[in-house]
Each structure stands twice: as structure tokens, then as C-alpha cells.
Amino acid sequence: AQKVTQAQTEISVVEKEDVTLDCVYETRDTTYYLFWYKQPPSGELVFLIRRNSFDEQNEISGRYSWNFQKSTSSFNFTITASQVVDSAVYFCALSETTGNQFYFGTGTSLTVIP
């Protein structure tokens, strides 16, 4: 079973629209980390955010915001007033207490149309 599910394979929005990328995870651990990465066309994965399982506060960084809800095992990512430079593949990932590896979702490809 997938530990991290990103159900949206591709999303297209028009510039300045808001867009939310969904991430649902599965774990039995009480301590874990959740991450979001951005992969622009150049290919390098860029770290965006890490969230500790004990911290359910929402996070805002400029036009980016993250909504972490343990009750629904979700860690959704919203881009406000999207720009063409936001076009990329976005990955959600989980790191558990057991083991020493990440579990990545299959990614959501976001295209922002000018």
C-alpha cells in the first residue's frame, strides 16, 4: 500500500489563481516528519518544508501555505496567486520513526498558464 498518496497527477491553473495540492499519508508511528519538495524542469528537487507530527499549526511562507491535519492524515499545500515560475512537479514525502528512509508520493505536476 502506498504510504503517501498524491491523487492529483496533473493540475493546470491560470496565473493568479489559487491552487491546492493534496497529500494523504499512512503511518502507525506517532512521531514522523512530513515534507514537500518542488522539482522544476531543471530536475533538482528543492526542499520546501518539513513538518513534525507533533506540530499541527498551519504554516505560511509568502504565497505558500501548508495545512496539516492529523485527523484526516493529510498535509495539503496551497499556492496563492500562482505564477508561471510555480510550474513544477511537487512531491510530498513521509519519514517515519521506524526505518531510515523517505516515502515519496508519485508527485503532482502543476502547470501555471500565463
Next chain:
Amino acid sequence: DVKVTQSSRYLVKRTGEKVFLECVQDMDHENMFWYRQDPGLGLRLIYFSYDVKMKEKGDIPEGYSVSREKKERFSLILESASTNQTSMYLCASSLLLQGPPTDTQYFGPGTRLTVL
């Protein structure tokens, strides 16, 4: 800033060749990882290492081996390249915390390998 570099951005090899992919990080990280990325499959872990000369198999180690002789360098080796190993290969590193979960991984730019 963490810097992870990979020896090549693009590589073309022939079936049966031995292929070396090199990864170097400059942040004194204990953990290093090799992934391959394929459309629709996301990132899949091939091998990782948490110390010099130590290695652990990931989800898809078949057809690959690794080498970690120095802390900053982690090599991925394709002993006899095959066409189904055509893929994007990504290297990452992270700190080894006192305990899990694994800390943030920082990625290199990737190597797009084509095996003909």
C-alpha cells in the same frame, strides 16, 4: 547552503557497459541516498548509506551496487547496464539525527542516464 553535486547531468551508455554515477556533498552529512525517478512511479530508493563503508538496500537494489569510501562521496554502480535502467538518477544526503525519523534530504541536480 547544502550542496550536493552529481558528476554528470546527462549520460549515454551502451548495453553491457559498466557505469559509475558519482555524488558528492559538502555538508558533512552522514546519510546518503540514491534514487531513480521514472514517470508515474515517483522516486524509488535504490540504496542508502549511513556511514563510510556502510550500505543498505532500498526498494529496488537489483542490478545496482554502491560504494562509500569517504564520507562526502557516494557512488552508484551499474555493473552491466541494461535498457531498463534508462532513468533519472537522483542523489541525496541528510544528517543522521540521534534517532529517526530521517531528517530533511537535500538533493543533487540529477543524472539522466540513457542506455542504448
